[in-house]
Amino acid sequence: MTSSARPVRIGVQLQPQHMTEYGQVRDAVRRCEDIGVDIAFNWDHFFPLYGDPDGPHYECWTMLAAWAEQTSRIEIGALVTCNSYRNPELLADMARTVDNISGGRLILGIGSGWKEKDYDEYGYEFGTAGGRLDDLAAALPRIESRLAKLNPAALREIPILIGGQGKRKTLRLVAEHAHIWHGFTDADTYPALAEVLDGHCAEVGRDPSAIERSSGVPEKSVAAALAGAESLVGLGVTLLTVGVNGPDYDLNIAEALVRWRDERAAG
Template sequence: MKRNPGGVRVAVQIAPARADYAQIRRAAAEADALGVDVIFNWDHFFPLGKDRSGKHFECWTVLGAWAESTGRAEIGALVTCVGYRNADLLADMARTVDHISGGRLVLGLGAGFREAEATEYGYPFGSPAQRVRDLGDALRRIERRLAVLNPPPTRKVPILVAADGPNALRLVARHADIWHTFAEGEALGDKSRQLDTHCHELGRDPAEIERSSFVSGDPWRVGPELRKRGIGMFTVITNGPDYDLAELRRWLAWRDEG
């Protein structure tokens, strides 16, 4: 599966919430047919927002289904909370979905931020510093486990890390193939320069790490500004139950013009 850190890619996050699974499957199939580069879901237990009462489906079960029901785009979670699953088991799950999908999995990882979800499902929820330490431990364990699984993954599974704090950015520099940031404007430029510095300290070329951001609005106006700040993957969000892909189509048109 082609992945070009120096080019432009467009992704979509299909929120697995407030919809029947048939609607989620159709949205993923339509995005795949449109030529999107990556299809993401998310790793939550309830819909985001104040109202948690809506329909919701579990992240990795959906990814296993998408591995069979899509055929072109990469697939993954934006992102998996490392506190919700044993890290070695998560590596095995990722390797399995990698094989089912024919080498299309992106392994998106993060420290987690929804304390209410962790409490509801009986997981510990540490301080921000502890959760970053747990992320680093999980990344090391996942890499070790992926290296010894039989059969091995079909390729070097790309690791995406969503992070913006200074300690987490060091983990991005060491482990990630893709960095997803929530920073905007000047803060985005500052974070990107911090990541470059960490890469240089490790002897790594910063250009090896693709940079990703959520986007909305006019791609012909928004896209070039983000490109100047180093963003290469532009991720559109669509929510159920209707999953309107009109905005995704505009971003794909902008990508294809380039």
């Protein structure tokens, strides 16, 4: 399937920070499903990324398990899991379990990790960016191998989303392993990186159209989000995600993107 032939999908990253109680994000996931969002993401950090650095925050994968039980249609996943925090075989088992709980709706988003405070506070070795990418390269085959052995199996081939934009290592891993690439790009930066990814795909014998292209959209207003989405879809991006922060989890931009998606499909 070519990227232009893929249906446009809308994601919401419900950032698990600054909520005063878990029920606020639980309600937000329900609202995402009700308004027709395709994928609800969280992220894999231990402290807020902005605002009060020691403000309220919840853990990624236990939350995904709760979402899996709570929802019935929407896909779920992390944008993205930090490879450093879990043994690859354990992560595969966690992903398989959440996939089964959800009825086959998990996306396994993963990246090499970058937030030094998380590493320091929780006792992981931070190392170097290159070393963390090498660890991710070693982990991905182990994850895939363990997923193939688990009993009971996942309910589908769990899509692997790799997040990152490093031209030499990260995009090579995308070409080798990913079903979805989230490059943390915009309309200006996406084309050059997509060209590099296509080159890696040619080198490993992978059809680049087999990899769904994913990006965030501007979050400052509905108009900016829609304009960004139009530009990105014109470049071949079909998964568009807006970040939403606690405690209120305002879904106005997400609702506008869902309407825009449906109008495009109907037109």
